[in-house]
Amino acid sequence: GAVVSQHPSWVICKSGTSVKIECRSLDFQATTMFWYRQFPKQSLMLMATSNEGSKATYEQGVEKDKFLINHASLTLSTLTVTSAHPEDSSFYICSASIGGGGNQPQHFGDGTRLSIL
Amino acid sequence: GQNIDQPTEMTATEGAIVQINCTYQTSGFNGLFWYQQHAGEAPTFLSYNVLDGLEEKGRFSSFLSRSKGYSYLLLKELQMKDSASYLCAVKDSNYQLIWGAGTKLIIKP
Numbered sequence: 001g002a003v004v005s006q007h008p009s010w011v012i013c014k015s016g017t018s019v020k021i022e023c024r025s026l027d028f029q030a031t032t033m034f035w036y037r038q039f040p041k042q043s044l045m046l047m048a049t050s051n052e053g054s055k056a057t058y059e060q061g062v063e064k065d066k067f068l069i070n071h072a073s074l075t076l077s078t079l080t081v082t083s084a085h086p087e088d089s090s091f092y093i094c095s096a097s098i099g100g101g102g103n104q105p106q107h108f109g110d111g112t113r114l115s116i117l
Numbered sequence: 118g119q120n121i122d123q124p125t126e127m128t129a130t131e132g133a134i135v136q137i138n139c140t141y142q143t144s145g146f147n148g149l150f151w152y153q154q155h156a157g158e159a160p161t162f163l164s165y166n167v168l169d170g171l172e173e174k175g176r177f178s179s180f181l182s183r184s185k186g187y188s189y190l191l192l193k194e195l196q197m198k199d200s201a202s203y204l205c206a207v208k209d210s211n212y213q214l215i216w217g218a219g220t221k222l223i224i225k226p
Contacts, residue, residue, distance in 0.1 A: 006159075034214075043218040044160070044204070093159045103167060105150055106214065108159035 003027050004096050006109025014117055015086060021079045021112045023094030029074035030096035034106060035067075038091045050077045084116045119143045121217035123205050128223045129195055137190045137203050137220045145210020151179050151190045152204040154219065160204055163190070192222075200224045 003026040011019050023033055033050045048069050050056040056069035068080040077096075081088055091113050095106035121141045129135040141149070148167040152160035166172055166181035166188060178191040190203055205217040 044216050046214075046216070091157075095159075103148055103165055105162040105165060107162065111159040113157075 002098070002107040004030075004094065004107045004109040006094050006112055008112060009110055010113045010115075012115045012117065013084065016083055017116075019081045019084055019114060021081075021092055021094070021114075023077045023079070023096070023109050025075045025096045025107075028096075028098050030077075030098065031074065032097055033071060033077040034095045034097075035069060035077075035079050036093045036095065038093060038111075040091075044093070047079075081114065084114070086116045089114055089116045119209060119215050121205055121207060121215055123203075123217045123220045125218070126221045126223065128225060129192075131195055131197060131224055131226050133195050134191065134193050135195060135222065137192075137205075137222065139188045139190070139205030139217060141186050141188070141205070141207045141215070141217075143207050143209045143215055146183060147208035147210065147212055149179075149181055149188050150206045150208075150214070151177075151188075152206065154202045154204060156201070163203075195224050197224050197226070 005024045005026050007022045035047045036044045037047050038044050046059050047062045048056045048058045050069050050071040052071050052074050058064045071077040091111050093111040095108045097104045097106045123139045151163040153163050154160040164179040166179050171180045176193045181188045202219040202221045204219045207215050
């Protein structure tokens with residue numbers, strides 16, 4: 001149980017393109033979803049916390065107009081990287097939890113490797 | 118500030134036992150998690166501790182001492198496939214997950 005699906009797994013596109021990444025909880029309802037970014041050999045960096053039906057909470061230093069997050073249902077959150085540039089190339093990972101209680105782990109999608117040329 | 122410390126890298130031998138330590142200083146505590154992350158892949162959940170003591174799950178065990186702000190992940194009968202990064206994370210008083218930088222574990226034959 002607790003499967004999170006992330007799509008696409010790999011994107012290569014030109015600078016200036018907008019890229020949408022989908023994160024779905026397949027067998028549970030996720031009231032909260034999280035978006036992370038990870039550069040090579042570095043730790044996970046939380047970008048934003050997404051709650052169904054409300055605006056996402058962005059971490060300090062993350063541009064909300066650049067990284068648009070939509071969490072329209074209990075099973076789907078999307079991250080759109082607008083006008084992507086080479087410095088946005090990274091590994092983007094979503095996770096979801098069943099509620100926000102202390103003992104609920106975050107379950108991760110397989111990640112999206114984004115390469116901007 | 119909130120801080121989680123774990124060694125950057127450790128090396129162990131196939132078949133042996135290794136202990137990965139994690140110390141934390143957070144505003145409040147609502148549980149500690151260990152995740153495994155293979156290179157190029159997303160993290161997978163390993164264990165959860167909220168009370169002091171040892172939680173055993175097959176070859177993996179996790180220990181917590183809240184008074185010392187300390188946890189460890191113990192891996193027994195190491196296999197080559199255990200080569201990965203191991204991430205320690207703590208939920209603070211706001212239930213926000215604070216992540217450590219991860220420990221890269223290298224298993225040698």
